[in-house]
Amino acid sequence: MQITAAVAHGAHQDFTIEEVELAAPRNDELVVEIRGVGLCHTDIAARDGVYGLPYPVVLGHEGSGVVVAVGDDVTIVAVGDEVAVSFSSCRRCRPCTTGRPAYCTEFTAENYIGSRPDGTDTMSSDGAPVHGHFFGQSSFASHALVNERNTVKVETDLDISLVGPLGCGIQTGAGAIMNSMRCGADRSLVVLGGGPVGLAAVMGAVIQGCTPIIVVEPMASRRAVATELGATHVIDPIGTDLTAALRTIAPDGVDHIFDTTGRVDVIGAAIDAAAQNAVVGLVGVPADFSVDLPVNIVGAMQKGLTITGIVEGDSVPETFIPELLAHHAAGRFPFDTLITTYPFSKINDAIAAQERGEVTKLVLVPDA
Template identity: 50%
Template sequence: MHISAAVVQEVGAPFSMADVELQEPASDEVLVQIAGVGICHTDIAVKEGHLPFQLPGVLGHEGSGTVVSVGGDVTAVAVGDHVAISFNSCGMCPRCAMGESAYCHNFLEYNFSGVRSDGTSGLTSAGTKLGANFFGQSSLATHALAHERNVVKLPSDVPVELVGPLGCGIQTGAGAVFNSLDVQPESAVVVAGAGAVGLSAVMAAVVREASSIIAVDLHESRRTLATELGATHTIDPQAGPLADQIREIVPAGVDYAIDTTAVTPVVEQLLASLGMRGMLGLIGVPADPDAVFSVGLFQPPLLGLTIRGIVEGDSDPQTFIPYLLDLHRQGKFPFDKLITTMPMAQINEAVAAQHRGEVLKVVLTP
């Protein structure tokens, strides 16, 4: 079928809307008519060449919409179902068998290779194969091919056009608190970067009843929103050394620190802000893949610190996305306050607005 998609022709090029050919779903695939798709930092990182993907190609990995066709082996969803689409995984490796699909041994192949497992793409333009199957979906388009493993059936009362970011960015921030670090009640948490991922962590820390929730961001508007969402304190990192500002609030050091910035000096300051047995969770994708930060030989063992890399918030989308939606239904996780909708035709303007900090999370609607 012919669809419209946002194509990246080469590294550094803008998105360009184009008519492309989409194949029929394979036996394990689900064809979804996209109602909304979030723009995630990972999409931009690929576009700028910081992460591998076959170009020209179609990105997008926070899609949601309505099932319009299914492959012959699909039983989990049916035509007409509303779904959110999350990351893909193999389902067969040791980590998938343990229910830890975010750490699938074949994660790069299933999410970044640009092709299906059989080497086909599913997307072509003027006879040229496009990179597709990005996070098992390539949903910056009017329609996307996903897989039975990475679509999550939604309740009928959910605003389907808004839930796509639960499949990656919002899931990652919230999951860092609920799953990866398992933040405990009455603890102290600092979150660096009050974008959609960071503010999702803030909202999750509120649910976990942390006593001190500190949000760090350069933008005053984001610090204000963090307070509205439940942060007990906010910090402007330009106002002084970050670790000193954090310890003015929690003199003994925080129990948990979450970094969404991947900025080396920020990570080092977060590490210095941890108290005994503190945990540092790393979420951000650095612009430089060889970026490093200083840990110190004795500090982590002396203080019993843990430094934890986090992928997708250690989440099982099939259970975690419904959990977040249930919290939202109770008024405890207002993720919709993070979202601004824009037409997909304005994708480059949306990317620029997110980069300038004017909006937190853009969801594009076809």
């Protein structure tokens, strides 16, 4: 079928809106008419060559919409169902079969190579390949070809266009607190970075009953949002001795440290304020993938420090996304208040607004 897509032709170039041809779904695939797709930093990094994807390529990995076609073997959804689309996984390897699909041994092939894992393309233009299958979806488009393995049927009073960010950024932040780190009631937490992932972590921490909840963020507007969502303290790190500031709030040290920045200096300052048996969760990606985090071995031993890398908030999307929507319905997870929508055709304007810090979480919706 002919679809409209935002195509990237090179690093640091604007997306162009083009007509491309979408392949017919295989037996285990389906087509989703995209009603909304979140704009994530990962998409921009992929456009700019960070993951080595081939061009031209269609990105987008926080899609939501309505099923319009299904393959013969698809059983979990039917035409007309509203769905969120999340990351793809093989569902055969040990992590997948033991309930940890975010650590799928085939994660790269399933999400980051610009084609299906078997190397076949899902889109073309004038007979030439247009690369995609990004996170198993490539939802910067009017329609996305996805697998039933990364499709989640949802029932919600929210407009389906707003649900897509639950498929990656929002579930990453909330899941880090609720699943990965298992932050408990009356345990202290510092969130490094107040972007969408960090703010989702704040909402997850409120659900878990953490206190105090401290957000470290240089942008005043995001510190204000963090406070509205339940942060008990906010810190502007510019010109601040972060370790001392955290010790003032939590004299015995911070129990949980969640980093979304990827900045070694910030993480190190927070670790210096860690409590005994503290847990440090890492999701922030540094600009240079080769950067190491120096940790004093003896200090880590003496504190019983745990440092854990986190992917997708240790989420099993088919259960965690409905769980987050249930929290939203109960008034405990107002993630939609973070969202600003832009028409799909204005994707480049939306990116510019995000880079200027004018919005917290962007969702692209079909043009009127």
